[in-house]
Amino acid sequence: MLLEIKRDREEKFGWRGIFRVEDFFAYERDLPNFLDNLQASGCRMLAFGIEHGNDVKRRKMKAGPSASNAKFQELFARLRSIGIHSKAYFILGGQKETTETAEETIRFAIDSGVSLAYFALYKEFVPALRTLQRAQIDGSNIHSSYSHYDQLKINWDTIMDTADGNVDDHALSAFIGRIDPNRDQIDPKALLTCYDQLAQIGFRFADLVKYSDHHSTESPASSILNKVNFSNQDAYEAKVAAAYVRFYMRPEFIATYRSLLASGY
Structure with a gap:
């Protein structure tokens, strides 16, 4: 069907899709010329839920249990070679997640060769669901904060715009110190130069970082939040910011x- 539409509309037709990792590899295994047909039908981008940069943790999340980092890197390279961009969805936070294991995800995202990366905030639905179910039975109000989420607010574009090339800008320095406390991963001059070049062609962090909600900081939901955010919300939000900036x-x-942009993004 897509191939027929593409033939009728010639170069005017393009589309983007999202796949479960295991489904994509199964289609590629079972359908002849699957990747070539995607490209011929006008596919411009494919998105995948990669979840984590550590193979073992990814398997525990049941996200592409048979796929490895190397296999994802190879896939993104093959897509890139035929003009198809890629997007990966990662999750930061969770039970037993630490700043160190979150760092594995960030490093893999950077090294993977994927075109775009989205870093979702971990949400623990099972305890919240159990509490909601219990509240329906006993009529308590303990569930109230479980049904509300706080939104991660970002001001990164404002910080970059206000600095306006000044690497000594106070707000910029404070921001970098927060997301790179050891000052060994982010160079202020390189950061501003890169942001300026991207901003000139329409880039804004606000266009990328959307729907970043997390469990409410109010009790009793805060007890769930503290189990999935390194028990430190500020450090958690700093790691999310570091992921996007880096x-x-x-x-x-x-x-x-x-x-x-040239492909219609």
Whole structure:
């Protein structure tokens, strides 16, 4: 069907899709010329739920249990070679997640060769669901905060715009100190140079970081939040900010972003 539409509309038709990892590899195994047909039908981007940068943790999440980091890197490279961009969904936080294991996810996202990365905030639905079910039975109001979420608010674009190339800007320095406390991963000058070049062609963090909600900080839901955010909400939010800044503020991404815009992103 898509191939027929593409033939009728020639170069005017393009589409983006999302796959479960295991489904994609199964289609590729069982359907002849699957990847070539995707490209011929006008596919411009494919998204996948990768979840974590650690193979063992990913398998525990049941996200592509048979796939490895190397296999994802190879897939993204093959897609790139035929002009199809890729997007990966990762999760930061969770039971037994630490800043160190979250760092594995960030590093893999950067090294994977994926075009776009989205870092979702972990939400623990099972305890909340049990509490809601219990409240329906005993009529208590303990569930009230479980049905509400707080939104991660970002001001990263404002910080970059206000700095306006000044690496000594106070707000910029405070922001970098928060997301890179050891000052060994983010160079202020390189950050501002990269952001300026991307902003000139329409890039804004606010366009990427959407729907980043997390469990309410109010009791009793805060007890769930503390189990999935390193028990430190500020450190958690700083790690999320670091993930986005380090992934997107790279010279390599400038070329990728231009290519994305050219393909209708």
